[in-house]
Amino acid sequence: xxxxxxxxxxxxxxxxxxxxxxxxxxxxxxxxxxxxxxxxxxxxxxxxxxxxxxxxxxxxxxxxxxxxxxxxxxxxxxxxxxxxxxxxxxxxxxxxxxxxxxxxxxxxxxxxxxxxxxxxxxxxxxxxxxxxxxxxxxxxxxxxxxxxxxxxxxxxxxxxxxxxxxxxxxxxxxxxxxxxxxxxxxxxxxxxxxxxxxxxxxxxxxxxxxxxxxxxxxxxxxxxxxxxxxxxxxxxxxxxxxxxxxxxxxxxxxxxxxxxxxxxxxxxxxxxxxxxxxxxxxxxxxxxxxxxxxxxxxxxxxxxxxxxxxxxxxxxxxxxxxxxxxxxxxxxxxxxxxxxxxxxxxxxxxxxxxxxxxxxxxxxxxxxxxxxxxxxxxxxxxxxxxxxxxxxxxxxxxxxxxxxxxxxxxxxxxxxxxxxxxxxxxxxxxxxxxxxxxxxxxxxxxxxxxxxxxxxxxxxxxxxxxxxxxxxxxxxxxxxxxxxxxxxxxx
DNA sequence: AAACACTGTCATGGC
DNA sequence: CGGCCATGACAGTGT
Numbered sequence: 001x002x003x004x005x006x007x008x009x010x011x012x013x014x015x016x017x018x019x020x021x022x023x024x025x026x027x028x029x030x031x032x033x034x035x036x037x038x039x040x041x042x043x044x045x046x047x048x049x050x051x052x053x054x055x056x057x058x059x060x061x062x063x064x065x066x067x068x069x070x071x072x073x074x075x076x077x078x079x080x081x082x083x084x085x086x087x088x089x090x091x092x093x094x095x096x097x098x099x100x101x102x103x104x105x106x107x108x109x110x111x112x113x114x115x116x117x118x119x120x121x122x123x124x125x126x127x128x129x130x131x132x133x134x135x136x137x138x139x140x141x142x143x144x145x146x147x148x149x150x151x152x153x154x155x156x157x158x159x160x161x162x163x164x165x166x167x168x169x170x171x172x173x174x175x176x177x178x179x180x181x182x183x184x185x186x187x188x189x190x191x192x193x194x195x196x197x198x199x200x201x202x203x204x205x206x207x208x209x210x211x212x213x214x215x216x217x218x219x220x221x222x223x224x225x226x227x228x229x230x231x232x233x234x235x236x237x238x239x240x241x242x243x244x245x246x247x248x249x250x251x252x253x254x255x256x257x258x259x260x261x262x263x264x265x266x267x268x269x270x271x272x273x274x275x276x277x278x279x280x281x282x283x284x285x286x287x288x289x290x291x292x293x294x295x296x297x298x299x300x301x302x303x304x305x306x307x308x309x310x311x312x313x314x315x316x317x318x319x320x321x322x323x324x325x326x327x328x329x330x331x332x333x334x335x336x337x338x339x340x341x342x343x344x345x346x347x348x349x350x351x352x353x354x355x356x357x358x359x360x361x362x363x364x365x366x367x368x369x370x371x372x373x374x375x376x377x378x379x380x381x382x383x384x385x386x387x388x389x390x391x392x393x394x395x396x397x398x399x400x401x402x403x404x405x406x407x408x409x410x411x412x413x414x415x416x417x418x419x420x421x422x423x424x425x426x427x428x429x430x431x432x433x434x435x436x437x438x439x440x441x442x443x444x445x446x447x448x449x450x451x452x453x454x455x456x457x458x459x460x461x462x463x464x465x466x467x468x469x470x471x472x473x474x475x476x477x478x479x480x481x482x483x484x485x486x487x488x489x490x491x
Numbered sequence: 492a493a494a495c496a497c498t499g500t501c502a503t504g505g506c
Numbered sequence: 507c508g509g510c511c512a513t514g515a516c517a518g519t520g521t
Contacts (some may be wrong), residue, residue, distance in 0.1 A: 341499090364509060392510070393497060401498085407520055496521080506511085
């Protein structure tokens, strides 16, 4: 059954083939007379057969290459195909302890105990030795993988030559855990040199509501108070400094409220537009700016709204919120409402006869229709359009910031996931590399074992340093002199 | 006082 | 072409 004749057939044919000039990269032939029959002892042959079968199986592994960064580049490996599915060899991660990276497997027992588990293919082969021994060389050849490039002879020596290569690239760089932390919201929000720009007094006024480009200067009543004739004709009966809203006296505030209440007689008075919404720019969702987490500021906002509601309940149309003072800590939220916003004050000053929410939220057609219902001066029209523009932009800015925050949260989450995935892949790569090192080590030992059983015509062993085994595209194995082998390597 | 967060506003570009 | 929207930038305000 375990006839070594079957085993040595390929090598006998090797001798025959090698006798043909030009077959192996220059036609170097080296007759390898392998002991056949019983003259060399069955036990030795059996052991050799097993080693050979394992070697043939391992040969398929020549393509099993985990590309390590500059650590393991072998053209012969890359030229071979196809690749054995990795799963067939059992990844070391299934074992509590990974196989040793160095050649520690010098005994067959070690193979049985380790490699057979690591490489199920070999295990399978080892348990079916008899049938394997009965294979004809063609059957054995079927187990040998073809070479992708016939002109380039794959060399088992290439594997042997790599046996000493250490896989130093296993160490993966730990994912930068600080990256996520570094991507702080603050970093994204901060704009350098913000405070370096100083505005002139006019600029400050523009910040207080002047529309520099879209609206002619007369559209700004704050400026127009002293400079625009059209505005001078407006007597609102109150004085305030736009730049000092907090200094708005209670008397002035009451005056403004009283003034606004005069609009109750108008067809679209502030109160008619809805008590809680009148003069109240759209606050689509105050929680937008601070999603989910109620900040002290949002609490204050709520309190402010409550106070405003009280005001409205009292019949006051004042919204009581300034663009910057809406979050002002209510010193006396009941008796002292927050000052009006600039636009609200301007609207009051110019006697705009409809509420802020309508100015801002009405569709453009309705808005234009609303404007046609009143005879407004150019100043008033400009102010109304500015109020509308600013109000819409305010909402847009709030939404924009909300989206920005959500985007940052999403990206941070994604970053964490990618970092975890990267670490997982790095670990997997390390395990693959260990497995590959083990397989290489095993292959080297099998290679040496095969050589130890080869004999020339005089019964002398072949030197592993002088000869090498080569596999041809048809799967045959040849014994080639090392010097010729080296000559063939460049191809 | 400095740093930071939040907000409103403007300018700009795209639709 | 006007209106709307999105967004970066800036400044004011509060914590």
